[in-house]
Amino acid sequence: MSGYLNNKNSASxxxxxxKVGFLLLDGFALMSYSCAEEPLRGANLLKSDAYRVSNxxxxxxxxxxxxxxxxxxxxxxxxxxxxxxxxxxxxxDPFKQQSEEVNKWLRRQAAQGVLIGGVSGGPVILSVAxxxxxxxxxxxWEHAESLSEIAPELLIEKSLYVIDRNRLTCAGGxxxxxxxxxxxxxxxxxxxxxxxxxxxxxxxIRVSSAPQRAGLAERYKTHNTAIxxxxxxxxxxxxxxxxxxxxxxxxGLGTRQLNRLFKxxxxxxxxxFYRNLRLDIAQKLLxxxxxxxxxxxxxSGFVSSAHFSTCFKSRFGCTPSVIRLESLDVAQ
Numbered sequence: 001m002s003g004y005l006n007n008k009n010s011a012s013x014x015x016x017x018x019k020v021g022f023l024l025l026d027g028f029a030l031m032s033y034s035c036a037e038e039p040l041r042g043a044n045l046l047k048s049d050a051y052r053v054s055n056x057x058x059x060x061x062x063x064x065x066x067x068x069x070x071x072x073x074x075x076x077x078x079x080x081x082x083x084x085x086x087x088x089x090x091x092x093d094p095f096k097q098q099s100e101e102v103n104k105w106l107r108r109q110a111a112q113g114v115l116i117g118g119v120s121g122g123p124v125i126l127s128v129a130x131x132x133x134x135x136x137x138x139x140x141w142e143h144a145e146s147l148s149e150i151a152p153e154l155l156i157e158k159s160l161y162v163i164d165r166n167r168l169t170c171a172g173g174x175x176x177x178x179x180x181x182x183x184x185x186x187x188x189x190x191x192x193x194x195x196x197x198x199x200x201x202x203x204x205i206r207v208s209s210a211p212q213r214a215g216l217a218e219r220y221k222t223h224n225t226a227i228x229x230x231x232x233x234x235x236x237x238x239x240x241x242x243x244x245x246x247x248x249x250x251x252g253l254g255t256r257q258l259n260r261l262f263k264x265x266x267x268x269x270x271x272x273f274y275r276n277l278r279l280d281i282a283q284k285l286l287x288x289x290x291x292x293x294x295x296x297x298x299x300s301g302f303v304s305s306a307h308f309s310t311c312f313k314s315r316f317g318c319t320p321s322v323i324r325l326e327s328l329d330v331a332q
Contacts, residue, residue, distance in 0.1 A: 009053040017049045018187060021083040023102070024063035024071055025125065027092030029172055033065070036087060036176035042199045043184055043192075050188065058099060062249040066091045076105055083109065085183075086169075087117045094143060095128075097152075103129040104193050113166070120172025127151060134295055136238070136281075138162045146216045153290045155299075163236040164299070182236060190229065190250060200297030206291070221264045226251040230258065234274050238281055241301040244271055279315045282308070286323045293320045 003313055024033065040051040057063040057073035062232060064070055086109050090097055105130045110116050118126045123139035124147055126132050138159040139147065148156055161170040161179040170179045177200070185193040188283035197205060220231065230247050247270060248258040254269075262270045282300035291299065297320075312320050 017052050018085065019052045019054070019081070019083045019277060021054045021056050021079070021086045022280070023076070023086060023088045023100055023106075023122075024065075024073055025058065025088070025094070025097050025102075025122075027065045027066050027097070028063065028089040029091035029120045030065035030067050030069050032091070032170075032172040032176055033071070033089045035174050036089070036119055036170070036180055038200065039177065039180035039184060039196055043188070044194045045199070046192065046195055047188065050228070054079075054083075058102060075103065079105075082112070083114050085115045085117065085168075087119055088122035088125045089119045090121035090125055091172075094124035095146065097121075097125065098128055103225040106131060110166070117168030117170065119170045122146075123169040125167070126167070127154060129277060132167065132169075133289060135167040136162050136164040136299065137167065138171050139169060140172045155285065155289050155291070156173055165239045178205055181205050182232070185250070190252075212276050220266060224261065224265055225267055226253060226258070226261060230262075230270070231277075232271075234277055237301075239299050239301050241274065241278065247274075275311060276315060278302075279312055282312065282320070283316060283323060286320055287326075293324060296320065 022037060037053060040053055043050045055063065055071055055073035056076055056079060057071075057203070059075050061072060061075070062070040063073045086106070088106070102125065106116060106126065110131055116126060116131060118124070118139070120140045121143055123132065123137055124143055127137075127147060133156055134155070136155045136157055138144075138157050138161060141158070144156055144158070147154065158186075159171070160175040161168070161182070163179075163182065166181075168179070170176050177197075181193050181197050181202070184196055197203065201331065220227070222228070229251050233242060233247060233250050244255050244258070248255045253261070259269050262268060262273055266273055268276070278300045282296050282302075285296045285299060286293070289296070293308075294305050297305050300308070302308035302311065309319050309321075312318075316323070
């Protein structure tokens, strides 16, 4: 449980087998669970024991989906093994599925450096457990408004999925297919992840922040696969920015080749584009969240408030404190 999944150099730190625990709360959405679990099974068909999956329930020996399907599972009180990734899958009304036993167990996993995630209504469970403060997140639209009213300080985005440091949240439905593609890419490379997706005829991989790849291509007016893949990596590594060499490695290019491509297609260097993307997110956080300026700097990947302020002023012509004051005036 080294926290390698959100480490900048994670590709070189992947263990022989990635251990994944699915915490299934009764009433969970079967489609959301299947779309998260099946890519791991597919990966194991192509690479023996790439993932070891365990299903966990609150009590008994099964978890029941919203459709009545029974999934064999181990009760949470009997779990003794360690995990690299824990995903909470919930559906129905997750606000009524609170369990202090579950909350304590999830907090222990987080304290041990495990990557903690929620799917569909799962992010509600993580939020109530106190694990999403200061982290960007998403969840199914059905629950988003209610959660915002209960906890207005949460950084909720309308995205398919969000990976922010050691937290991972997904809106559910078919979105876990895209999220797992991103994780498998991080673990075993883009070629292997594409083979897994092709196995399930999942040929149109959507990026985290858009409903489909075409949306990202339209936004940046390019259909270049390498650029879109790198931008997707940037969007999932906002708080923990990747180095230029790591971005280039994702698409099998040299750093100079990648820079030339970005300048040719987007008019700026790779790192300049990356910095601007992070600053745009920071501006949004300053306007829409209650995080301190220091916390916003950390959430957008800046090592110090001073450096953040300098970069922010260079891009927007004013300091972060000005934007925060303006947002407070609007709120009042």
